[in-house]
Amino acid sequence: MNARALVSTHSIARRLTLMFALAAAAVFSVTGYALYQFQCIELRRHQLQEIKTRFEFVESLIVRRINNAEKWTLLEGKMTELMPQDGSIIYLVESNNPQFRLGKPFASDAKISNEGNGVRRIVTENGTYLTLSGEIPASGERPAVFLTVGLDASAFDSTSRAINAALVIAFLFGVVVVAGLGWWIARRGLAAVDELSRHAARLSPLNLAERIPARDLPTELDSLVLSFNGALERVEQAYVQLSTFNADVAHELRTPLGNLIGQTQVMLSRERSVEELTEVLQSNLEELERLRTIINDMLFLAQADRGIRAANLEQTSIASEVLKSAEFLDMLIEDAGVSLQIEGDADTRIDRSLFGRAITNLLYNAIQHSERLSTIRVHIERAEHAVAVKVSNQGSSVEAHHLDRLFERFYRVDSARSDSGNSHGLGLAIVKAIAHMHGGTVFAASNTGVTSIGFTIADSYDA
Known part of the structure; x- marks a missing residue:
């Protein structure tokens, strides 16, 4: 089954049409049955x-x-006039005295069934x-006589x-019409x-700012459009962040790679002494270490994005762990002139x-942006x-619109990327x-x- 056929099979319009038809069939069936029973009774x-x-x-x-034979003869003539020629109505009088009989009895092989209240249904070759x-x-x-009046039921059966x-034709026609x-x-x-689908089809990475119009829509679609536009906004933000991230990655990797290539080309342009080569190799090693740090940090963030949770959890004093990290940064703290x-x-x-990695990053960030002779408080x-755990430092204030983005990758408050050699923004x-x-x-x-x-850190958090 191709995609078009699959879509057609699960068409909402077809489902609604089928539901309308089934509802109409149910209603018409009940109504038709009620009418049928009513007409039968009537x-x-x-x-x-x-x-x-x-x-x-x-x-x-x-x-x-009628109390004598003479008058019975008159009755016979009268009854003959009353009986139609088509036999739709018959009169039968039975008596022990042949002079007081009228009409032709039903055939002996006629099928007789009682309908109740003295009414019988008699089926003969000539009709019912x-x-x-x-x-x-x-x-x-006149002796006692037995009177029978018969009515041809064929006409009523034909009418029924x-x-x-x-009713069947009306049922079928009604279902088709409905x-x-x-x-x-x-x-x-x-x-x-359909209009929303056409708008959605026009969306592309080239016009991420476009949104589905929410005006003149049925109330039932308002929440759907708002949710969809919200999703588009999040996609746009993610796309912009991804583009910015790619640009930041390229920038961060381009600088050390450019340094490595430039220094190597200069060294290869003519013969160099061992001291010069050693100095260049040491400089290249620093750039390679920086590249490795960037790559390792990016790999760590990629693993975190996959939902990896902290393992090897131990009950620990937070202050003691902060102190260990601070001891590792003693020289930087002393050089910055802070406490x-x-x-x-x-x-x-x-x-x-x-x-330890998280608190070290926070302390390093605070050291970089602290005023001399100030105090960093944890x-x-x-x-x-x-x-x-909160790390506070005295220095230049960060504007409010930067605060929500401080934790984005490669984001720096300084758009000129100052001091990028010491920090790569991760x-x-x-x-x-x-x-x-x-x-x-x-x-x-x-x-x-x-x-x-x-x-x-969630208390008693368990991965």
């Missing part, structure tokens, strides 16, 4: 009413006026009759069949969806190596179901990744020359 009532009326008329005529019978008492010379056929109307209504109702103060403590389960406190992104690996979050604030950056 036809039978009319049949019984006519038989009863004719029986009572003849019975009254015999009881009141509904009959009503009753005995009339003797009067004068005609009505049933009309299905057609259902298809038209569905297509009209889904016109807005370090650790406030508070909390025990929680952490991966020591990952935590504040540790236990919040609700988490431990928060430090805070790694802090964010490590916080997430411990089930925590990151935060940043800057006010009146004090910038605070930190992260949380």
